[in-house]
Amino acid sequence: MRNLKLLTAIFPLSMVLISCGGGGDGSSDSSQTVNQATTEELLSNTAVKIGDQLYEGLSGLNLSSYNVPAIPQMPSGFNISSASISKQQVSNCSGSSTGDLTDKDDDGIPVNGTYSFKCTYGTDIIWEGEISARDDDDNDRLSGFDVCTGVFDTGGCTKKSTVMTSSLGKVERIFDMDIDKVNSTYNFTTFYHKWIFVPTNTTSPTIYATMESNNLSYTADSDGDNDPWNNGTWNGAITLTGSDGTNLVSINITATDLHITDGCSQGGVDRGTLSITGNCPAGSSNETFNITANFSNCGTKSLTITDCDGNVLNF
Numbered sequence: 001m002r003n004l005k006l007l008t009a010i011f012p013l014s015m016v017l018i019s020c021g022g023g024g025d026g027s028s029d030s031s032q033t034v035n036q037a038t039t040e041e042l043l044s045n046t047a048v049k050i051g052d053q054l055y056e057g058l059s060g061l062n063l064s065s066y067n068v069p070a071i072p073q074m075p076s077g078f079n080i081s082s083a084s085i086s087k088q089q090v091s092n093c094s095g096s097s098t099g100d101l102t103d104k105d106d107d108g109i110p111v112n113g114t115y116s117f118k119c120t121y122g123t124d125i126i127w128e129g130e131i132s133a134r135d136d137d138d139n140d141r142l143s144g145f146d147v148c149t150g151v152f153d154t155g156g157c158t159k160k161s162t163v164m165t166s167s168l169g170k171v172e173r174i175f176d177m178d179i180d181k182v183n184s185t186y187n188f189t190t191f192y193h194k195w196i197f198v199p200t201n202t203t204s205p206t207i208y209a210t211m212e213s214n215n216l217s218y219t220a221d222s223d224g225d226n227d228p229w230n231n232g233t234w235n236g237a238i239t240l241t242g243s244d245g246t247n248l249v250s251i252n253i254t255a256t257d258l259h260i261t262d263g264c265s266q267g268g269v270d271r272g273t274l275s276i277t278g279n280c281p282a283g284s285s286n287e288t289f290n291i292t293a294n295f296s297n298c299g300t301k302s303l304t305i306t307d308c309d310g311n312v313l314n315f
Contacts, residue, residue, distance in 0.1 A: 037103035037110035039095040039117055042133055045108040047147045051175045051193030055211060058240055058253070069247040069281060071240065072209045075197055078125075078164050078171040093119040102138060109135040109145045112152070129162025129173075136180065142228055144186060148176040159192070169199040184228065188216035191238070205245020213238045221261075230262040233272070251278035264298035271295050280308035 042048065059071045095117035101110045110133055118128040132151050137143035146152070150160030161172040178190035196208040216236035220228035237254040258272035275292045290306045303315040 035103045035106055036101040037108055037113060037133070038101075039093065039097055039115045041103075041108040042110070042113075042115050042131060043093065043117060043119070045133075045147075047109070047133070047145065047177065048131065048175075050177065051211065054238075055193065055195075055209065058211070058251075069249040069279070070244060071249055071251070072207050072242040072244045074171065074195060074207075074209075075168060078166070078168075078197065092121065093117055099132075103135070104138045105135070105141040105143075107135070107141045107145075109133050109147070111135055111138050114151050125164060125166045127162065127164040130160060131162070132157070142181070142226075144179040144181040146178045146190075149174050156190070167200065169197060169201075169204075172196045172198070184222065185217055185219040186228075188213060188218075188236070190214060191216055205243075207243065207245050209240065209242030211238055211240050232260060234258040234260065247281070249279065251276060258295070261298070269295050269301075270298040284308040285310040 055074070059073055095115055097113055097115045099110065099113035101113045103110050112132075112134040114130060114132040116130045118126065120126050129149060130151065131147065131149055133145065133147040134152065135143060135145050146157075148157035148159065149162050150158035152158075156178075157176045159174045159176055161174050164171045164173065172195065174192070174194045176190055176192040177188065180187045180189055191211070191213040193212070194208070194210040196206065198206050213236060216238065217234070218229075219233045219235075221231040221233075223231050234255040235257060237252055240249070240251045240253070242249055254275045254277075256273040256275075258274055259270055260268040261270055262268065264270045273292065273294050275290065277288055277290045280286050280289055286306065286308050289308050290304075292304045293301050294303075295301045303313075305311075305313040305315075307313070
């Protein structure tokens with residue numbers, strides 16, 4: 001299973017400002033000499049949850065003080081991470097799998113497999129769909145990988161929605177992530193995450209959000225340990241667009257030489273720059289707002305904010 005440090009490494013991109021099922025497919029059993037990635041291993045894998053976890057961090061940003069549209073909130077109970085799948089929840093899911101499910105490095109990512117599943121939470125929520133994953137190097141637990149909803153074809157990923165339903169409505173979720181490793185750098189050549197909430201009540205609005213990037217990268221420090229995600233540097237940008245049914249929002253989050261370390265408790269960042277730029281509501285003095293945080297040491301930063309009213313604030 002992929003190291004959970006991956007999530008704690010990505011979180012500073014969105015959260016540093018805040019501080020100023022399992023399943024069983026029957027394809028694998030203990031008598032097999034070649035390890036295989038099972039449905040429950042893939043669904044409980046960190047890679048499947050990255051988009052939801054990152055979106056939680058972004059939607060937790062308190063931007064209301066700057067008179068900007070709120071980031072759309074996914075309705076309570078529909079977040080995969082809150083309905084976390086684990087190997088201990090085998091009875092909650094059923095499924096099947098196809099392709100080469102070999103997983104020699106035991107990282108939970110198969111050579112090239114597709115998993116169809118249906119999971120039940122409590123008496124009300126059902127999550128079902130199809131997820132595909134493939135390992136760039138099945139002899140290396142730290143290699144790159146691809147994971148997406150739908151199947152891989154000659155054009156990449158089909159981006160077929162998984163669907164989570166309850167009495168409140170349904171959430172259609174799409175993600176596509178391709179991470180390539182070159183030396184000590186992980187390049188997110190594709191990062192795409194989209195969700196749409198369609199309420200049962202037809203008088204309520206449809207809510208949606210999309211995050212995407214094609215230039216995000218992470219370079220691990222040469223610190224001699226076996227965990228590349230505990231110390232390293234982020235560069236690149238993520239764009240978030242969406243609507244709460246009334247207001248449209250568009251935000252860009254850019255990291256420039258943003259270094260994270262597990263030795264720093266202040267959001268994990270000890271140097272570099274993080275900037276957040278977004279659209280302002282109609283009628284504002286400014287069309288956009290900007291927040292820039294420059295880090296010079298663990299817990300030390302300078303903050304410059306240009307708000308939607310045209311005010312420039314320095315902290």
